[in-house]
Amino acid sequence: TGQPLVTATQSGVNPDIHSERTSPSFPVERVTNLLDGGAELTATRRHVESIINSDSTFSQDDRYFLTRVEQYEGSVRRAVRLREKMKELGWADNGTEAMFAFRVLGADVAFGIHNGVFIPTIKELGIEAQIAKWVPLAQDLQIIGTYAQTELGHGTYLRGLETTVTFDPSNQEFVINMPRLSSIKWWPGDLGRSATHALVLAQLYTQGKCQGMHAFIVQIRSLVDHSSLPGVTVGDIGPKMNFDQVDNGFLILQNVHIPRENMLCRYSEVSPDGTYVKRGSDRINYFSMVLTRTRLLSAEIIPALAKACVIAIRYSVVRRQSKLKPGEMETKILDYQMQQQKLFPQLATVFAFHFMASSFEAFCNQVKVQIKSKGDFSSLPELHALSAGLKALLSDVCSAGVETCRRACGGHGYSLLSGLPSLYTRVAGSCTYEGENTVMQLQTARLIKNAGFQLQSLLQSGVEQYVAWDSTSILLAQAAIAHCQYTIVNNFVETMSRLQHEPEIQQVLQVLCDLYALSGILANAEEFLHDGYMTGHQLDLVTASQRDLLTCVRKDAVSLVDAFDYSDQQLHSAIGSYDGHAYQRLFEWAQKAPMNAKVPFALFLALSSCC
Numbered sequence: 041t042g043q044p045l046v047t048a049t050q051s052g053v054n055p056d057i058h059s060e061r062t063s064p065s066f067p068v069e070r071v072t073n074l075l076d077g078g079a080e081l082t083a084t085r086r087h088v089e090s091i092i093n094s095d096s097t098f099s100q101d102d103r104y105f106l107t108r109v110e111q112y113e114g115s116v117r118r119a120v121r122l123r124e125k126m127k128e129l130g131w132a133d134n135g136t137e138a139m140f141a142f143r144v145l146g147a148d149v150a151f152g153i154h155n156g157v158f159i160p161t162i163k164e165l166g167i168e169a170q171i172a173k174w175v176p177l178a179q180d181l182q183i184i185g186t187y188a189q190t191e192l193g194h195g196t197y198l199r200g201l202e203t204t205v206t207f208d209p210s211n212q213e214f215v216i217n218m219p220r221l222s223s224i225k226w227w228p229g230d231l232g233r234s235a236t237h238a239l240v241l242a243q244l245y246t247q248g249k250c251q252g253m254h255a256f257i258v259q260i261r262s263l264v265d266h267s268s269l270p271g272v273t274v275g276d277i278g279p280k281m282n283f284d285q286v287d288n289g290f291l292i293l294q295n296v297h298i299p300r301e302n303m304l305c306r307y308s309e310v311s312p313d314g315t316y317v318k319r320g321s322d323r324i325n326y327f328s329m330v331l332t333r334t335r336l337l338s339a340e341i342i343p344a345l346a347k348a349c350v351i352a353i354r355y356s357v358v359r360r361q362s363k364l365k366p367g368e369m370e371t372k373i374l375d376y377q378m379q380q381q382k383l384f385p386q387l388a389t390v391f392a393f394h395f396m397a398s399s400f401e402a403f404c405n406q407v408k409v410q411i412k413s414k415g416d417f418s419s420l421p422e423l424h425a426l427s428a429g430l431k432a433l434l435s436d437v438c439s440a441g442v443e444t445c446r447r448a449c450g451g452h453g454y455s456l457l458s459g460l461p462s463l464y465t466r467v468a469g470s471c472t473y474e475g476e477n478t479v480m481q482l483q484t485a486r487l488i489k490n491a492g493f494q495l496q497s498l499l500q501s502g503v504e505q506y507v508a509w510d511s512t513s514i515l516l517a518q519a520a521i522a523h524c525q526y527t528i529v530n531n532f533v534e535t536m537s538r539l540q541h542e543p544e545i546q547q548v549l550q551v552l553c554d555l556y557a558l559s560g561i562l563a564n565a566e567e568f569l570h571d572g573y574m575t576g577h578q579l580d581l582v583t584a585s586q587r588d589l590l591t592c593v594r595k596d597a598v599s600l601v602d603a604f605d606y607s608d609q610q611l612h613s614a615i616g617s618y619d620g621h622a623y624q625r626l627f628e629w630a631q632k633a634p635m636n637a638k639v640p641f642a643l644f645l646a647l648s649s650c651c
C-alpha cells in the first residue's frame with residue numbers, strides 16, 4: 041500500500057493487552073501493596089523509581105549493545121550518581137529509600153559486593169570501633185571494598201582455604217601470604233578494577249596454631265593514584281556468563297603486613313601477646329554468608345523469575361499464533377493450555393517464594409538481634425540450615441523457571457532484546473555463588489529423618505562416617521529439598537489465612553497457593569507414590585484440579601503480573617512492555633545494533649568483491 045510498515049511507536053496500548061485489564065477480579069493495587077509490605081511502602085518505592093527513571097545517568101536504552109568496559113564504566117557512573125542523589129535527598133544508607141534504590145538498580149549499579157557484602161560483614165563481625173572507622177568511609181565511597189574468600193583452588197571447602205594470616209607479636213602485625221597458585225583469591229566482585237580494600241577471609245595462625253577462617257581488612261590499592269600496593273597483584277578474571285558490568289577479580293598477596301586492629305574481632309581476637317580469644321560459635325565467621333544468602337532471595341533471585349513472568353505473560357497475550365478454532369482469528373498463545381501449564385505455575389511460585397522470603401528475613405533479623413545483643417547463638421544452626429536450603433531451592437527453581445518463560449516466547453525469547461536470556465544467565469549464577477547448591481542442600485540435610493535412618497544403618501554396619509555420609513548424599517539432598525518445599529507451602533497457607541480481611545485478594549492468591557502446592561506434587565509425583573502417600577487415582581485428581589486452576593488464573597494473569605509493578609525501564613524488554621507493542625520495539629531496538637550502522641566503505645568493497 042506504500043504506507044510505511046513501521047511508524048513511530050504506536051500511541052496507547054495494544055488492544056490485545058488492553059482487553060486483559062478491563063475487568064480484573066481483584067484490586068491490583070492492593071496486591072502491589074501486599075507485595076511491598078503496605079501502601080506507604082508502595083508510594084515510597086514509586087517515588088524512588090520516578091527519581092531514578094527521570095535521571096538520564098540511570099538510563100540503559102543501549103544496554104544490549106555495549107562492550108564489557110562500557111558496561112562496567114556505566115555501572116560505576118550510576119553508582120557515583122546514586123551516592124550523589126542519596127546525599128542530595130538525605131536518603132540514609134540503611135533507610136527505605138536507599139533499599140528501594142539499590143533494589144531497583146540491582147547489579148546494574150557498581151559496587152554490589154562493596155554495598156551488599158563488604159559493609160554488612162564489617163557491621164556483623166567488627167567491633168564498634170571498627171564499624172565507626174570503616175563503614176562511613178565505605179558508605180561515602182572514599183574506600184571501595186570487596187569480599188575475598190574464594191580461591192582458585194577452593195570455593196566450597198572453607199577449611200581448605202590456603203591463604204594464611206600469621207600474627208607477629210614483635211610488631212603487632214599480621215603477615216598475609218598465598219603459598220601457591222591455587223591460593224590466589226579468584227572471583228570476588230568489585231575486585232578487578234574498583235576495590236581499594238579487601239575483606240580477606242583466611243586461615244589465622246597465632247602461636248603456631250591454626251584457628252580457622254577469619255576476616256581481615258587489607259588495603260590493596262593506593263587512595264592517591266589507585267595503583268596496587270607493594271606485595272599486591274590484582275586484576276580482572278575475564279569474561280563471564282553474565283555480570284559483565286561487574287569486575288570480578290583475582291588477588292595475590294605476598295608478605296603483606298596489616299595492623300592487629302584489622303582483624304574483625306567481635307567474636308574472636310588475637311591479644312597483643314598472640315593469645316587467641318573466641319567468643320561464641322565456631323562458625324560465626326561464616327555468618328556473613330548466611331546473611332547474604334538470605335538477602336539475595338528477595339533482592340536478586342525471586343525478582344528474576346517475577347520479571348520473566350511479566351515479560352512472558354504480557355507477550356503471550358499480544359502474540360497470536362495458529363488457530364484453536366478453525367475459521368476464527370489466530371489465537372493468543374496464552375489461551376493454549378500448554379502455555380498456561382508452562383507459565384502459571386511459575387507465577388504461583390513467585391508469590392510462594394515472595395511470602396517465604398519475607399517470613400525468613402524476619403526470622404533472620406530476629407536471630408541477628410539474639411546473637412548481637414544477647415550473645416545467644418542457639419538459633420544459628422537452624423538459620424544456617426534453612427538459609428542454605430532456601431537459597432539452593434529458590435535459585436534452582438527460579439533459574440529453571442526463567443528458562444521456561446524464555447522458551448515459552450519462541451524466537452523472540454532467544455533475542456537479548458526480550459530481556460529473558462540475560463535474566464536467565466544472571467540468575468543462573470545464584471546456583472553457584474554464596475554456596476554451590478548441592479553443598480547447600482547437604483547442609484540442610486543434617487535435619488532429616490529418613491536419610492538419617494540410612495545413614496545410621498550404614499554407620500552401625502561399621503562404615504566410616506564420611507563414607508556413610510557421601511553414599512547417602514543423594515537421599516539427603518532430596519530430603520533437604522522436600523523439607524524446604526514443605527516449609528514454603530506451609531508458609532503460603534499461613535499467609536493466606538492472615539488475609540481474611542481482604543477476601544478479594546485472598547481469593548485470587550488462594551488459587552495461586554493451591555496451584556503452587558498441586559504443581560509441587562505433580563513435579564514430585566514419584567515421591568508421593570513411592571511411599572504410598574498417594575494413589576494413582578488421587579494423582580489424577582491433582583492433575584484435573586491443577587488444570588481447573590490454570591483456567592481460573594487465565595483471566596487475571598496480566599493483572600497479576602501488573603501487580604509486580606515493574607516499570608519498562610526495569611524490565612529492559614522489547615516484548616514485555618506495559619503497552620504491549622512488542623513488534624514495534626523489537627524493530628526499533630534492532631536499529632540501534634552496531635551491525636546496522638553504515639557499512640564502512642572498505643568492508644563494502646570486500647563484500648562486493650566476493651559477490
Ligand SMILES: CCCCCCC/C=C/C(=O)SCCNC(=O)CCNC(=O)[C@H](O)C(C)(C)COP(=O)(O)OP(=O)(O)OC[C@H]1O[C@@H](n2cnc3c(N)ncnc32)[C@H](O)[C@@H]1OP(=O)(O)O
Binds near residue numbers: 327472
Ligand atoms: C546483585 C549481586 C548479585 C551477585 C552477588 C554474588 C555474591 C557472591 C559472593 C560469594 O560467593 S562469597 C563466597 C561464598 N562461599 C560460600 O558460600 C562457601 C560455601 N561453603 C561453606 O559455607 C562451608 O564450607 C560449608 C559447606 C558450610 C562447610 O563448612 P565446614 O566444613 O566448616 O563445616 P561442616 O563440617 O560442613 O559443618 C560443621 C558444623 O558447622 C555448621 N555450619 C556450617 N556452616 C555454618 C554457617 N554458615 N553458620 C552456622 N553453622 C554452620 C554445620 O551445620 C555443622 O554443624 P553440626 O551439624 O556439626 O552441628
Ligand SMILES: Cc1cc2nc3c(=O)[nH]c(=O)nc-3n(C[C@H](O)[C@H](O)[C@H](O)COP(=O)(O)OP(=O)(O)OC[C@H]3O[C@@H](n4cnc5c(N)ncnc54)[C@H](O)[C@@H]3O)c2cc1C
Binds near residue numbers: 189229473
Ligand atoms: C557470579 C559469581 C560471583 C561470585 N562472587 C564472589 C565474591 O564476591 N567473593 C567470593 O569470595 N566468591 C565469589 N564467588 C565464588 C563462589 O562463591 C564459588 O564459586 C562458590 O562458592 C562455589 O565454589 P567453587 O567454585 O569452588 O565450586 P566447587 O565447590 O569446586 O563445586 C564444583 C562442584 O563440586 C561439587 N562439590 C563440591 N563440594 C562437594 C561436596 N562436599 N559434596 C558434593 N559435591 C560437592 C559441587 O556440588 C559442584 O558440582 C562468585 C561466583 C560467581 C559465579
